[in-house]
Amino acid sequence: MSEKLRRGADNVVQHVLQVKQGERVALFEWEAARFRTVFRDAVRRAGGEPVEVDARDLARSSEADATRALADRLDGAVASILCAEHGIPPALSMAVLAVASRAKLRHLHLTRIDERLFSQSYRADPLRIAKLNARVAEAIEAAGSLHATSPAGTDVRIGVSSRYPLLSSDGRPSPGNPDNLPSGSVLFHPATVDGVFVADRGALGAIRPDPAELRRHPLHVHLERGRAVRFESTDDDIAAMAREYAEQHADATRVGIVAFPTNYVIRSETRLEVQDALLPGLNIILGFSHHRATRAPYQCPIQLRLFGRRLDVRAGEAALVEQGRHAEALAAEVDLFR
Numbered sequence: 001m002s003e004k005l006r007r008g009a010d011n012v013v014q015h016v017l018q019v020k021q022g023e024r025v026a027l028f029e030w031e032a033a034r035f036r037t038v039f040r041d042a043v044r045r046a047g048g049e050p051v052e053v054d055a056r057d058l059a060r061s062s063e064a065d066a067t068r069a070l071a072d073r074l075d076g077a078v079a080s081i082l083c084a085e086h087g088i089p090p091a092l093s094m095a096v097l098a099v100a101s102r103a104k105l106r107h108l109h110l111t112r113i114d115e116r117l118f119s120q121s122y123r124a125d126p127l128r129i130a131k132l133n134a135r136v137a138e139a140i141e142a143a144g145s146l147h148a149t150s151p152a153g154t155d156v157r158i159g160v161s162s163r164y165p166l167l168s169s170d171g172r173p174s175p176g177n178p179d180n181l182p183s184g185s186v187l188f189h190p191a192t193v194d195g196v197f198v199a200d201r202g203a204l205g206a207i208r209p210d211p212a213e214l215r216r217h218p219l220h221v222h223l224e225r226g227r228a229v230r231f232e233s234t235d236d237d238i239a240a241m242a243r244e245y246a247e248q249h250a251d252a253t254r255v256g257i258v259a260f261p262t263n264y265v266i267r268s269e270t271r272l273e274v275q276d277a278l279l280p281g282l283n284i285i286l287g288f289s290h291h292r293a294t295r296a297p298y299q300c301p302i303q304l305r306l307f308g309r310r311l312d313v314r315a316g317e318a319a320l321v322e323q324g325r326h327a328e329a330l331a332a333e334v335d336l337f338r
Helices: 003-016 033-045 063-071 090-102 115-119 126-143 211-216 236-246
Strands: 024-030 049-053 079-084 106-111 145-149 155-159 167-169 185-188 192-199 202-205 219-224 227-232 255-261 283-287 303-307 312-315 318-322
Touching: 003 033, 003 115, 003 126, 024 033, 033 049, 033 079, 063 090, 079 090, 090 106, 126 145, 126 167, 126 185, 126 312, 126 318, 192 303, 202 211, 219 236, 219 283, 227 236
Parallel strands: 024 049, 024 079, 079 106
Antiparallel strands: 145 155, 145 312, 155 192, 167 185, 185 255, 192 219, 202 303, 219 227, 255 283, 283 303, 312 318
């Protein structure tokens, strides 16, 4: 095992999952046996006892059947990790989450896992992310709004309301409340969203435009009162793709979530989707609202996440992001790489 893999896995197990001496940790795996081995050894170094859960026979099972089967294989575990290298059958993924929730496990969901993550975003200290989250939330609450701009033409104003809580994620799961890695963000359901958001770095979800084409032909999303009212691009196919997404559900165009990434280790694009989604800036998520947590007044089964480059983000007079980097005042004493 390389030192990079070892150090990343140790951070995940010891500081994110917080495995204690003698705790049993269930290791779920889907086509990622080598990474399960990495985490098995890390659990042992932390003083825990790994429980390797075989789920290969459940690939074609329904979510309900897989949930019942997995529950019988936990063998006293109080924490768990799912490793999946190239995605996982949706029913099986949901079954793992259901088991973790019902059994009150501290669970980490690691999908599209890649060796590079162990030396990058998996190395983030959750306590430092939590400190950054607290600073962001304080600034947003004080200002009551956010304003994001970019050289590509983003100019969007976002209002917050006490009806919709500011949620923070630093990667550390609590019993029955799973988290994903990479992690690090402040997110909320917005009260208002107006302006233009230019997606020139990525668009993920129910549609997936080619990132290279999106960079050449950005998607301009015009927003009024919390809804996308118009999609434009100099590439007709990209614009048509976005319009087709909008027709898939009555709430597909509503801004369900605004997310402010805070994983201070992530500094440049790597073409690892799960990591690049957490580059500094501001992400607009159409459709899905995570309504149980955000208290959004609707739910939607599809989503489209929009990402822009070189954003400036302000909360009132406070600069939070400057040209795609966390502002100096915000990241002071948190970002070790400055």
